[in-house]
Every structure is written in structure tokens, then in C-alpha cells.
Amino acid sequence: MPLDGKQNTGRKNFLLASLPDVEFERVQSHLELTSLKLGQVLYESGDRLDYVYFPTTAIISLLYIMENGATAEIGVVGNDGILGIALFMGGDTTPNRAVIQSAGEAFRMKAKDLRDEFTLGGVFHNLLLRYTQALITQISQTAVCNRLHSVEQQLGRWLLLSHDRLNTDTLVMTHDLISNMLGVRREGVTLAARKLAERKLIKNIRGSMTILDRQGLEQAVCECYKVVSDEYNRLLGRGIARTFG
Amino acid sequence: MPLDGKQNTGRKNFLLASLPDVEFERVQSHLELTSLKLGQVLYESGDRLDYVYFPTTAIISLLYIMENGATAEIGVVGNDGILGIALFMGGDTTPNRAVIQSAGEAFRMKAKDLRDEFTLGGVFHNLLLRYTQALITQISQTAVCNRLHSVEQQLGRWLLLSHDRLNTDTLVMTHDLISNMLGVRREGVTLAARKLAERKLIKNIRGSMTILDRQGLEQAVCECYKVVSDEYNRLLGRGIARTFG
DNA sequence: TCACTTTAGTGCGTTATCGCACTAACTTAG
DNA sequence: CTAAGTTAGTGCGATAACGCACTAAAGTGA
Numbered sequence: 001m002p003l004d005g006k007q008n009t010g011r012k013n014f015l016l017a018s019l020p021d022v023e024f025e026r027v028q029s030h031l032e033l034t035s036l037k038l039g040q041v042l043y044e045s046g047d048r049l050d051y052v053y054f055p056t057t058a059i060i061s062l063l064y065i066m067e068n069g070a071t072a073e074i075g076v077v078g079n080d081g082i083l084g085i086a087l088f089m090g091g092d093t094t095p096n097r098a099v100i101q102s103a104g105e106a107f108r109m110k111a112k113d114l115r116d117e118f119t120l121g122g123v124f125h126n127l128l129l130r131y132t133q134a135l136i137t138q139i140s141q142t143a144v145c146n147r148l149h150s151v152e153q154q155l156g157r158w159l160l161l162s163h164d165r166l167n168t169d170t171l172v173m174t175h176d177l178i179s180n181m182l183g184v185r186r187e188g189v190t191l192a193a194r195k196l197a198e199r200k201l202i203k204n205i206r207g208s209m210t211i212l213d214r215q216g217l218e219q220a221v222c223e224c225y226k227v228v229s230d231e232y233n234r235l236l237g238r239g240i241a242r243t244f245g
Numbered sequence: 246m247p248l249d250g251k252q253n254t255g256r257k258n259f260l261l262a263s264l265p266d267v268e269f270e271r272v273q274s275h276l277e278l279t280s281l282k283l284g285q286v287l288y289e290s291g292d293r294l295d296y297v298y299f300p301t302t303a304i305i306s307l308l309y310i311m312e313n314g315a316t317a318e319i320g321v322v323g324n325d326g327i328l329g330i331a332l333f334m335g336g337d338t339t340p341n342r343a344v345i346q347s348a349g350e351a352f353r354m355k356a357k358d359l360r361d362e363f364t365l366g367g368v369f370h371n372l373l374l375r376y377t378q379a380l381i382t383q384i385s386q387t388a389v390c391n392r393l394h395s396v397e398q399q400l401g402r403w404l405l406l407s408h409d410r411l412n413t414d415t416l417v418m419t420h421d422l423i424s425n426m427l428g429v430r431r432e433g434v435t436l437a438a439r440k441l442a443e444r445k446l447i448k449n450i451r452g453s454m455t456i457l458d459r460q461g462l463e464q465a466v467c468e469c470y471k472v473v474s475d476e477y478n479r480l481l482g483r484g485i486a487r488t489f490g
Numbered sequence: 491t492c493a494c495t496t497t498a499g500t501g502c503g504t505t506a507t508c509g510c511a512c513t514a515a516c517t518t519a520g
Numbered sequence: 521c522t523a524a525g526t527t528a529g530t531g532c533g534a535t536a537a538c539g540c541a542c543t544a545a546a547g548t549g550a
Contacts, residue, residue, distance in 0.1 A: 066468065089374045129333070129335050139388060143391055146392040148428055235336055
């Protein structure tokens with residue numbers, strides 16, 4: 001399924017965009033565009049990974065589901081990265097669910113094709129590893145933030161991470177869904193969102209949230225966002241974040 | 246610094262022990278035994294990594310330190326793994342501190358030597374990546390556990406993870422130190438430890454804790470421990486955990 | 491336009507954890 | 521053996537988040 005000119009293809013995914021032309025062309029020939037709907041589950045915990053995904057406009061949430069049904073997000077993947085690192089890390093599966101947090105598109109690639117390209121050991125190989133390192137920082141900081149910070153701060157961090165991976169200022173998201181991601185009560189999200197809204201940082205409309213004051217929000221949240229954002233910029237060498245770097 | 250027979254060398258680190266003889270011999274020639282003291286800091290946040298460490302009897306804690314001084318552990322490395330994954334992942338530094346949580350020994354290896362061996366792309370390369378995948382699971386589960394579980398459960402998980410990496414049943418550790426790892430109050434640890442002691446799962450002595458009933462402790466804690474333990478066994482193919490696998 | 495569904499807001503008692511100040515017990519060095 | 525230092529235990533008010541039951545508002549479809 002060949003795709004036309006660069007602009008409309010995988011270059012909208014920053015990871016792919018970082019590839020030199022030769023490797024990009026080779027990788028591109030294995031890419032297939034897919035449309036992803038809100039709530040769609042790409043991987044279930046323990047599933048064998050048949051495809052990896054390079055989101056362009058979609059955002060994917062990595063969730064862990066407890067035995068009792070409680071959930072918590074450990075990280076988020078958007079146009080900055082790739083879903084399915086376990087494939088090249090050697091795991092084949094992960095104990096997480098991957099669910100579409102924001103509808104959009106992504107390029108997918110067959111497991112075998114990815115592994116083959118990875119094994120070549122070129123720029124692609126190194127880029128995937130650096131991305132994984134950045135993702136580790138994100139997950140680590142989620143752990144820290146979960147431990148030490150308030151729901152309001154975490155909501156802020158979460159909004160910023162999502163915003164970085166979107167090309168609009170509005171997230172289509174119910175409080176209930178967000179509460180599943182953050183692993184808190186829905187009412188807790190409602191309350192935290194209201195506090196942020198009172199400070200004119202976001203606008204809260206039924207079924208969606210809009211970021212009004214990006215800079216203000218960055219200043220309002222805990223340092224966790226900046227740590228992650230800086231590390232993405234350092235490792236992946238481009239402005240994933242909208243402001244930093 | 247050549248080392249004598251296998252038994253007394255890096256084979257006490259499970260990661261090194263998994264190498265086929267040819268690669269092990271090659272790696273071994275770059276290993277240097279070091280003694281690590283409780284509280285010693287191997288990496289400071291942001292430091293360039295000059296060495297990686299393969300613990301044999303030491304345990305190393307990966308800590309994040311907030312601007313206000315609060316700390317939280319994101320993971321732990323012992324004879325199951327390697328400290329310094331950022332080196333081969335391409336980061337060179339990480340935003341974490343690495344501090345000795347349990348005194349003991351480790352083999353260290355120069356950054357360049359590790360990179361050279363990694364670049365060869367053999368079993369060592371794949372093993373390091375699989376280990377990193379396991380560590381990601383550990384960090385992820387820390388995030389989940391921080392979000393959803395009580396201090397008592399987290400203390401239990403933490404004790405089990407440490408116990409897996411020790412060859413004794415006694416951890417030399419003050420409540421104060423543990424509280425820094427878990428990111429909770431010292432009093433919280435005291436209280437949680439007492440509850441576990443009341444159930445005859447551990448014994449609490451000034452300056453140390455002893456695991457009395459390993460199986461009981463496993464049953465008492467949240468599922469987080471088992472998820473991590475199972476994943477280590479699956480990916481690294483040997484009994485890191487004392488019971489599972 | 492009227493039921494129905496989805497989403498958000500409210501109230502309230504409960505619980506876990508916190509922060510802090512203090513005491514008690516144990517350990518070690520002189 | 522005692523003084524000093526370290527580690528652990530206690531008490532208590534404050535706070536953040538929880539669980540639950542309910543209401544209110546916004547969207548949706550016949």
C-alpha cells in the first residue's frame with residue numbers, strides 16, 4: 001500500500017519524521033494508515049502484538065487494569081512515538097491495555113516488518129531505543145506524581161501531556177474517562193477541573209475540556225510535566241512539547 | 246583485572262549468568278568488582294554515566310528527588326539486572342538518583358565497553374533489552390501501586406522485591422529510609438510494619454526487618470508484586486522470584 | 491417535544507494519610 | 521556505665537480523597 005508524498009504520510013509522526021530519507025522510504029513501504037475510534041482497544045493485557053502503531057493524530061493510553069476492575073494509566077503515546085515497544089524489546093506482550101484516548105489516525109506496521117527493520121540496527125534501531133528511554137521517564141514520573149501530588153496537579157499534568165500530542169486545544173473526554181486514566185473518582189476530576197477552570201486555565205464543557213491558558217497551566221502544575229517534557233526534547237531532539245525546548 | 250572461575254564471578258548476577266560462555270568470557274574481561282556501602286550514591290540525577298553496574302549482592306534503588314526534597318522510588322535493581330540502562334538506550338543520563346539500598350557487591354563495567362558489546366548485537370544486546378522491558382513493568386506497577394494501594398500493601402510489595410534480590414531474610418533498613426523509598430511518612434512505615442508484624446509475616450527489630458513468612462506475605466500483598474515477578478520470570482526465564490516461576 | 495440517556499454537580503459521613511511535637515527505647519562511644 | 525545519638529512509637533488535629541446516593545443539566549432520538 002504505497003503512500004504518496006512525504007507530507008501526507010508518516011512524517012506526521014515525529015519518530016518517523018526523524019528518520020533519514022533512506023530509512024524512511026524503506027519503513028514507509030510497510031506502513032498502513034488506520035483510523036482509530038475513541039475507546040477502541042488496540043492491545044489487551046497479555047495479547048501477542050501483531051502490529052505496532054505510529055500515531056499521527058490519535059492518542060493512545062497505556063492502562064493497567066487491576067483484578068477488581070480499577071484502572072490506572074501508566075503512560076500515553078501520541079504523534080511523538082510508537083505503541084508496541086515490547087515487540088522490539090523482546091517481550092512480545094505487555095501486561096497493559098492500550099486504548100484510544102483521543103480518536104484519530106495512526107500508521108500501523110506488521111510485527112515482523114518492524115523486527116526486521118529493527119534488526120538492521122540503523123538509525124531506526126537507535127531512535128526506537130531513545131524513544132523507549134523517554135517513555136520510561138514518562139512512566140517513572142507518573143509513579144512519582146501518583147505518590148506525591150494532588151488530583152488537581154495530576155489532572156494538569158495529564159492535560160498537558162495530552163495537549164502536546166494534539167493539534168487542537170480541546171480534548172474530547174468525559175470526567176468519567178479521565179478518572180479511569182488517573183485512577184481517581186469521577187467526582188475528584190470534576191472538582192479538580194473546576195478548580196483549574198476557576199483559575200481560567202481551562203474551560204469545562206460537558207464532554208470536553210479546552211485549554212485556555214497553556215502557559216498558566218504549565219506554571220500551575222507540579223514539576224513532573226516539565227521533567228518528562230524536557231527529557232523527550234533531550235532524547236528525541238525536537239519540540240514534542242509546545243513550549244519547552 | 247581478570248577474575249577466577251565462573252562461580253565466583255559475574256555469574257552471581259543473573260543477567261550475566263544468562264550469557265552463553267563465549268559472550269560471558271568477553272564481557273567478564275571488562276568487569277571489575279566493587280564494594281558498595283549503604284546509602285552510597287552511584288548516580289546523581291542528570292549525571293553522565295561512566296559505569297554500569299551488575300549487582301551480585303548489593304541492591305540499588307532508583308529514586309526521584311523532587312525540588313522540595315521529597316523522594317520516591319521508581320524501581321529497584323539487584324542481582325537480577327543492571328544499573329545504567331540509559332547508556333545503551335541512548336540517553337547517557339537519567340533524571341534519577343541511584344542509591345545503594347542494601348550494602349554488598351557489584352561488578353562494574355566502563356560505559357564504552359558496555360556500548361561496544363551492546364553494538365555487537367548478540368545475546369547480550371537482546372538480554373539487556375529484555376531486562377529493560379522487565380524493568381519497565383516494575384516501574385509501571387510502581388505507578389499503579391502508588392495510585393491504588395495502601396501503605397501497608399506497598400510496604401509488602403517493596404519487602405518482597407527486596408527479598409527476591411537478597412540471600413538473607415533480613416533487610417538492614419530503618420523505617421526512615423524505607424519511608425524515603427515509598428514516598429510516605431516514617432510513621433506510616435512504622436504503622437504498616439507493625440500491622441505486618443502482628444500477622445506474623447515479618448519481624449520488626451530496630452534498624453532491620455526480617456521476613457518470617459514469605460508465602461504469607463505474598464498472599465497478603467496486592468497483586469502488583471506478582472505481576473512484576475511473573476514478568477521478570479517470563480522475560481528473563483529464570484527464578485528471579487523465590488517462589489513464582 | 492417528550493421521554494431517555496449521558497454527563498456533571500452536590501452533600502455527607504468515612505477513611506487514609508499527613509504534619510508536627512513529643513516520648514520511649516535501643517545502641518554506641520567515651 | 522553513663523551521656524549522646526539514633527531509631528521507633530504515640531497522640532492529635534488537619535486534610536485529601538473516598539464511597540455512595542442523589543439531583544441537575546445537557547444532549548439524543550422517536
